[in-house]
Amino acid sequence: MMMTLIVIAVVSGALLLGAVWGIYGSLSEKTEGFLVALAGGALIVSAVLELINPAMEKSSIGIALSIVFAGALVFTGLDYLVKQKWGSNSGGGLLAAITLDGIPENLALGVALIGADPLxxxxxxxxxxxxxxxxxxxxxxxxxxxxxxxxxxxxxWGATALILSLAAFLGNLLLADVSDSLLAYIRCFAGGAVVASLSIEVFPKAYKEDSYWAGIATAIGLILAFYLNSLG
Structure with a gap:
């Protein structure tokens, strides 16, 4: 349980740490674009290897792909509504992205921590x-x-970190005994939301602020995430 709490605190704490960095730190547009592209590369790996692909192996392909589409559709709709309220240039879209795909992702994280090895x-x-x-x-x-x-x-951002921490903790406590198919559908929905957030929020923003270096940053993020995934 202690390891679970530490991992949840580190993962969700990244949101609060990032918010503090963004507000009070010195962050040029180019650096910001590079880092967002880096995150996008990591999210590609996360969506495919940790969310969608494992779900495809444990459930009906047709249903799984439909839920992926539903996740993308719901995220896109909510992102549109957020931008109508806060404006297209606000950070609200990224906040919505992290919250919407983060809740099912952290539920799955909580389950994955049960009996998992350190790597x-x-x-x-x-x-x-x-x-x-x-x-x-x-x-x-x-x-x-x-x-x-x-x-x-x-x-x-603090409230978002708290919500995602709660989702991971509840996943660890309440979803340990659910069927593999139900957990697969949760992951598929998260994967669809991630895909939509990449196309709408992440990569357009990265290219706008860091031009062609965003492509290099995306590759670096993808390589790092693949390496981390290979450790397990």
């Missing part, structure tokens, strides 16, 4: 940490630049 835990938590940190930094910075108070932004 597997390091691979999974490292990939999520790598994606959460720069996204939170970029999103928090944009929210403050668009008029939100620093206190409000920190509160929002």
């Amino acid at each position: 597997s835990i390091a691979a999974l938590s490292g990939s999520i940490f790598l994606s959460n940190l720069p996204e939170a930094a970029g999103g928090a910075k944009e929210m403050t630049e668009n008029g939100a108070s620093k206190k409000k932004v920190l509160t929002l």
Whole structure:
């Protein structure tokens, strides 16, 4: 249980740490774009290897792919609504992305921690940490630049970290005995949300701020995530 709590704290704490970095740290647009692309590369691996592919092996392919599509559809709709309220240039889209795909992802993380060996835990938590940190930094910075108070932004990202921590903890406690197919569907929904967030939020933002270096950063993030995954 202690290892579970430590991993949950590290993974979700990346959101709060990233928000503090984005608000108070010195973060140029190019650096921000590079880091967001880096996170995007890691998320590609996370979506395919940790969410969608394992689910395809344990459930009906047709149903699994339909739920992937549903995850993308729900994220896209919520992202649109968020931008209608906060504006297309706010960090609200990234906040919505992290929350929507993070809840089922952290539920699955909680289950994965049950009986997992240390290397597997390091691979999974490292990939999520790598994606959460720069996204939170970029999103928090944009929210403050668009008029939100620093206190409000920190509160929002802190609340998000708390929600995702709770999701992982509940996954560890309550989903240990659920069927593999149900857990697979949770992961498929998360994978679909990740795919939509990459295309709508992550890569367009990275290219806008860091131009062609975003392609290099994406490859680095992908390589790092593949390496972490290979450790397990």
